[in-house]
Amino acid sequence: MAQSAVSKMQINHSANWALAGVSFAHLLNDAMQTVVPSAFPLFQQTMQLSFAQMGWIAFTLIITASVLQPLIGYMSDRKPMPILLPGGMLFSLIGVLGFALSSELWMLLVSAALIGIGSSILHPESSRVAHLAAGRGRGMAQSIFQVGGNTGQALAPLLVAFILLPHGQLSFLWLMGFALIGIVIQSSVSRWYRHRLAENHTRHQQPVQSNGIGQPIAQLASRGFIAFTMGILILLLFSKFVYIAGMTGYYAFYYADAYNLPLSQAQICLFILQFSGMIGTLLGGPLADRYGRKPMIWFSIAGTAPFSLLLPYAGPALSMVLCGIIGLILMSGFSVIIVYAQELLPRHIGTVSGLFFGLSFGMAGLGSVVLGSLIDMTSISFVIKLCSFLPLLGVCAVFLRRDRPRNA
Numbered sequence: 313m314a315q316s317a318v319s320k321m322q323i324n325h326s327a328n329w330a331l332a333g334v335s336f337a338h339l340l341n342d343a344m345q346t347v348v349p350s351a352f353p354l355f356q357q358t359m360q361l362s363f364a365q366m367g368w369i370a371f372t373l374i375i376t377a378s379v380l381q382p383l384i385g386y387m388s389d390r391k392p393m394p395i396l397l398p399g400g401m402l403f404s405l406i407g408v409l410g411f412a413l414s415s416e417l418w419m420l421l422v423s424a425a426l427i428g429i430g431s432s433i434l435h436p437e438s439s440r441v442a443h444l445a446a447g448r449g450r451g452m453a454q455s456i457f458q459v460g461g462n463t464g465q466a467l468a469p470l471l472v473a474f475i476l477l478p479h480g481q482l483s484f485l486w487l488m489g490f491a492l493i494g495i496v497i498q499s500s501v502s503r504w505y506r507h508r509l510a511e512n513h514t515r516h517q518q519p520v521q522s523n524g525i526g527q528p529i530a531q532l533a534s535r536g537f538i539a540f541t542m543g544i545l546i547l548l549l550f551s552k553f554v555y556i557a558g559m560t561g562y563y564a565f566y567y568a569d570a571y572n573l574p575l576s577q578a579q580i581c582l583f584i585l586q587f588s589g590m591i592g593t594l595l596g597g598p599l600a601d602r603y604g605r606k607p608m609i610w611f612s613i614a615g616t617a618p619f620s621l622l623l624p625y626a627g628p629a630l631s632m633v634l635c636g637i638i639g640l641i642l643m644s645g646f647s648v649i650i651v652y653a654q655e656l657l658p659r660h661i662g663t664v665s666g667l668f669f670g671l672s673f674g675m676a677g678l679g680s681v682v683l684g685s686l687i688d689m690t691s692i693s694f695v696i697k698l699c700s701f702l703p704l705l706g707v708c709a710v711f712l713r714r715d716r717p718r719n720a
Contacts, residue, residue, distance in 0.1 A: 326504055327444070327445035327504075328445070329504070330441055330444075330445050330501050330504040330505065330508075331441070331442055331445040331453055331456055331457065332456075333497050333498070333500060333501040333504075334397075334438040334441045334442055334457055334460070334498075334501055335442075335456050335457050335459065335460035336460055336497055337397070337401070337438065337460070337494045337497050337498050337501070338434070338435075338438060338457055338458070338460035338461040338464065339460040339461065339463045339464040339467075340401075340464060340490040340491070340493060340494040340497075341400070341401070341404060341430065341431055341434050341461070341464065341494060342431075342460070342461040342462070342463075342464030342465050342468075343463075343464035343465070343467045343468050343471065343487075343490060344404050344407075344408055344427060344464075344487050344490055344491065345373065345404075345427055345428075345431050346464065346465040346468035346560065346586075347468045347471055347472060347476070347484075347487065348369065348370065348373055348411070348424060348427065349366075349369075349370045349373075349557075349560050349561045349680065350468045350469050350471075350472040350560065350564075350579065350582065351472050351476050352366045352369075352561060352564075353472075353477065353564065353565075353575045354472070354476050354477055354480075354481065355369070355420065358480070358481055359416075359417065359420075361417065362684075362688060363562070363684040363685070363687045363688050364681070364684050364685045364688050365417060365684075366561070366680075366684055367561070367680045367681040367682075367683065367684025367685060368417075368421065368681060368684075369417075369420050369421060369424050370424075370557070370561055370676075370677055370680035370681070370684075371677040371678060371680055371681040372421045372424040372425050372428065372677075373424035373425070373427055373428045373677065374428060374673040374674060374676050374677025374678075375428070375673070375674055375677045375678070376424070376425045376428025376429055376432065377428040377429070377431045377432040377435075377669070377670060377673040377674075378432075378670040378671060378672075378673040378674025378675075378677065379432075379670065379674070380428075380429060380432035380433075380670070381432045381435055381436055381665075381666035381667070381669050381670030381673070382663060382666040382667040382670050383666070384396070384432060384433060384436050384437070384662075384666055385436035385662035385663045385664070385665050385666020385667065385670075386660075386662065386663045386666065387662075388436055388437050388440060388662035388666075389659075389660055389661065389662040389663050392437070392440065392505070392509055393437065394437075394502035394503075394505040394506045394509070396433050396437045397434070397437055397438065397441075397498035397499070397501055397502040397505065398494075398495045398498040398499045398502060399433060400429075400430045400431070400432075400433030400434040400437075400498070401430060401434070401491050401494035401495045401498055402430070402491075402495060403426050403427070403429045403430035403433065404426070404427050404430030404431070404490075404491045404494070405488055405491035405492065405495070406426050407423045407424070407425075407426030407427035407428075407429075407430060408423075408427065408484055408485075408487045408488050408490075408491060409423075409484075409485070409488060410422060410423030410426060411423045411424075411481070411484045412481060412482050412483075412484035412485045414481070430491075431673070432666075434498075435665060435666065435669040436662045436663075436665045436666035436669065437505075438457065438501075439454070439457065439650070439661070439662070439665035439669070440505075440661055440662050440665065441501060441504075441505050442454055442456070442457040443654065443661050444505070444508055451596075451597035451598060451599075451600040451601035451605070451647065451648060451651050452597045452598050452601055453597070454597055454647040454648075454650055454651050455593055455594055455595075455596055455597025455598065455647045456594070456597070457647070458593045458597075458646060458647040458650075459590050459593045459594045461593075462586065462589045462590035462592075462593045462643055463587075463590045465560075465586045465589070465590075466583055466586030466587040466589065466590050467583075467586075468586070469564075469579040469580070469582040469583040469586065470579070470580075470583050471487075472579055473576045473579040473583075477575070477576060477579075537713070538656055538657070540711075541656060541712060541713070542653065542656075544708055544709065544711055544712055545652065545653055545668075545712075546671060547705060547708055548609065548613050548645075548649065548705065548706060548708065548709060549646075549649065549668065549671055549672050549675060550675050550705070551613055551702045551703055551704075551705035551706060552612075552613060552642060552645070552646065552672075552702075552703075553672045553673075553675045553676040553679065554675055554676065554683075554699070554702055555620065555642070555699050555700075555702040555703060556642070556676060557675075557676040557677075557679040557680045557683065558679065558683050558695065558696065558699035559582070559635075559699070560582060560585075560586075561680050561683065561684070562683060562684070562687060562692060562695065562696065563578070563581070563582065563696060564578035564579060564581070565578075565692050566624075566692045566693060566696045567581055567628070567631065569692065569693075570693070571627070571628040571631075573628060580632075581631060581632050581635050582635070584632050584635045584636045584639070585635040585636070585638060585639040586639060587636075587639070588635070588636040588637070588638075588639035588640040588643075589639035589640065589642065589643030590643075591640055592612075592639060592640040592641060592642070592643045592644035593643050593644060593646065593647055595644055596608055596612060596643075596644030596645055596646075596647055596648050597647050597648060597651070599644075600648040600651070604714060605648050605649075605651060605652040605655075605712075606652075606709065606712045606713070606714045607714075608644065608645060608648045609645050609648050609649055609652065609709045609712065610706065610707075610709035610710060610712075611641070611644075611645070612641060612642060612643075612644045612645025612646075612648065612706070613642070613645060613703055613705065613706025613709060614703065614704070614706030614707050614709065615641045615706070616638055616641045616642040616703040616706065617701075617703040617704045617706065619634050619637045619638050619641070620638055620699075620701075620702070620703050621700045621701065622634060623635070623638065623700060624693070624696050624697045624700055642703065646672070649668065650664070650665060650668050650669075652712070653667075653668060683695050683699070686698075
């Protein structure tokens with residue numbers, strides 16, 4: 313019995329390291345990805361790009377990931393591919409190099425596509441690793457994985473403010489170090505992943521097992537209910553990620569113009585938004601494990617609305633406070649939405665992860681193009697105020713079926 317307990321502790325220890333590894337790789341990936349829209353002021357200064365052109369860069373980056381992620385997730389459900397973990401970082405490495413050396417718009421678009429491909433490879437397979445390492449705390453594990461991405465997103469505005477803007481486009485070369493570190497980490501995680509898959513095969517187990525937490529949703533679900541629920545979840549993703557696209561891509565311009573402040577200070581405001589979102593992500597999963605997925609999903613979207621509606625009319629200091637509150641609430645729900653969908657379709661973990669990450673990126677990319685074009689036709693003030701109404705769509709979460717929390 314003592315030997316069995318020691319063996320179990322070793323397994324848990326290795327699983328925790330694998331989870332920490334994919335979370336840190338997520339940080340590096342999302343930092344490189346989020347730097348691109350955060351660096352729009354740099355591209356505008358060096359290449360005189362219009363808002364619509366900058367929107368196309370974001371669209372190329374994100375639509376590449378959104379198209380490929382469900383396909384890669386489906387393929388990994390049928391045949392897991394640990395080699396994809398370091399492989400995705402290799403694409404990001406080439407993409408970052410391309411941004412450092414680009415001199416024309418088409419070169420920026422190709423570089424954005426490469427980073428998008430790298431991101432599309434990372435998310436489905438890394439999410440499967442998080443699910444395998446989760447044990448009973450699926451919400452916690454998904455939050456730990458997701459908080460790495462949020463931390464990377466929070467770091468991106470600081471990288472732009474203190475490295476890219478002062479030192480110019482060639483300073484993108486520093487980000488190649490992020491990709492190299494990611495390759496090393498993901499190579500280590502892929503070995504654990506390969507070993508775990510081999511263990512499951514020898515025990516004749518399915519790659520995805522139910523631990524009982526999500527069974528009340530999955531067991532009672534008809535095809536109609538699954539389609540309806542997936543539609544609601546996708547609508548909630550739309551409200552969240554189009555709003556985030558407007559904030560990360562264009563709020564810095566609104567903030568600098570409305571309050572006559574430098575763009576570097578506006579980037580600090582976005583850092584507060586992303587940093588508080590990191591904290592919200594870390595809290596969202598454990599709270600959903602304890603109290604249920606539905607209440608957390610409802611609160612994370614609809615609870616943002618009062619603060620998003622007030623943000624365009626606040627002063628510069630209050631805007632930073634509101635950005636912190638918005639990030640804390642709004643970003644607490646994404647990992648919960650993914651786990652809710654995974655428990656709805658427990659044998660399609662990779663497909664669900666790829667679909668939801670892909671849709672979130674695709675909606676954000678399309679939103680960047682539409683919002684950028686709308687700014688060119690109207691004004692940035694009008695678009696930021698229009699985006700503030702998007703979190704009101706969170707009330708649609710009341711139509712989700714309540715799941716059974718873990719303490720039940």
